[in-house]
Amino acid sequence: MNSFKAAARMEPVHSDIRGPLFVEANAMTARGIPVLKLNTGNPATFGFGLPDSLRAALLENVDKAVGYCDVKGMPAARQAIYDYHVNKKGFTGITPDSIYIGNGVSEVANMVATSLFDVGDEILVPSPSYSLWTNLVYLAEAKPVFYTCDEQSAWYPDLADIRRKVTPKTKAIVIINPNNPTGTVYPDEIVLGMIQIARENNLIIMSDEIYDRLTLDGYVQHSTAALAPDMPVITFNGLSKSHIVCGFRCGWMVISGPESFTVPASEAIQKLAAMRLCGNALTQLVIPAALGDPESTQAMLVQGGRLYEQREATCRALDQIPGITYVKNHAAFYLFPKIDTKRFNITSDKKFAMDILHNTHVLFVPGSGFDWPQPDHFRLVMLPEPDEITAALNRIGDFLSTYRQD
DSSP, X not given: OOOOOOOGGGTTOOOGGGSHHHHHHHHHHHTTOOOEEOSSOOGGGGTOOOOHHHHHHHHHHGGGGXXXXXXXXXXXXXXXXXXIXXXXXXXXXXXXXXXXXXXXXXXXXXXXXXXXXXXXXXXXXXXXXXXXXXXXXXXXXXXXXXXXXXXXXXXXXXXXXXXXXOOTTEEEEEEESSOXXXXXXXXXXXXXXXXXXXXXXXXXXXXXXXXXXXXXXXXXXXXXXXXXXXXXXXXXXXXXXXXXXXXXXXXXXXXXXOHHHHHHHHHHHHHHHHHTOOSOHHHHTTHHHHHTOHHHHHTTTSTTSHHHHHHHHHHHHHTTSTXXXXXXXXXXXXXXXXXXXXXXXXXXXXXXXXXXXXXXXXXXXXXXXXXXXXXXXXXXXXXXXXXXXXXXXXXXXXXHTTOOOO
């Protein structure tokens, strides 16, 4: 009998957020060793509760979700998403039929990559980047081409680098704004510069904006599609983070731009949407309530709110660790700190993360898990209570005071 081999397209696929480090953390937990897991942005596991508005919407309407719903999503949910993007985000030229609701952004993004990318297409992806986007490119047998986000410029995308990376094979550009893993909010001039590059080269824009409601310090995120109504843009958003429902897997995409793009793109995506019959109808019940309740989200982001205070506590604790620097985030609940590789003799960020896990019982994802090419960064999830994140970082600081990688 011939030996079994996985499909070749799986070779470069990686998901370090729940990869070998996560497996080791679970093994430690099974042995009775408590581990603070800062690998995922999963607020519910740190005591964040479901907003009352969403609980009421779910309980009061549960019978409406018993059967299959529309292949694009429940009409009331799509209408609420339409109202949000038009009235609050400034979209033009869309209708509720421009919207597809799926089982998280992961599913609808997979539909896009599968239906629109051909073998050998080049897709511009930021570095660092949330690994979903790279993996979807690999699975479509296209090629990710990484453009640099510059730490020296607040992690903004390097427009000159993007221009250098465009070739005749380039088909699309991924924009993650606000960014994961850096927590940066891009100013309009940066986004407009990226749009102009896409315009000059006939590129599809894929704009991940799931953290648009989680901005701090007065920062405001402006949607790519609102800044580029003439361009083919697919906008991705959802409720997982802003309304503490990661497990609901409630995401969506909005297809906008000229009909020469939206019609054939929608027709292709519709085939995949129909194959899975519909998204989870139960969780769609909460979308109108969530998008009508910005207050519960905003309360976390101002002085005295949990996300704000956790960010401040994290920064204060990091400031006390020699050899660790960072660019302060203004959105989401992530930092992407830098490690002084010479000070600690770092040659492998994966080993660095494993050593931290074994010696301090704190789990985080190294920068290579976000397609960062150097072994000098890691993503820190700032979701524990201020006292807990401070204690964890103090343990890391104590360990690093004598650490040098073998």
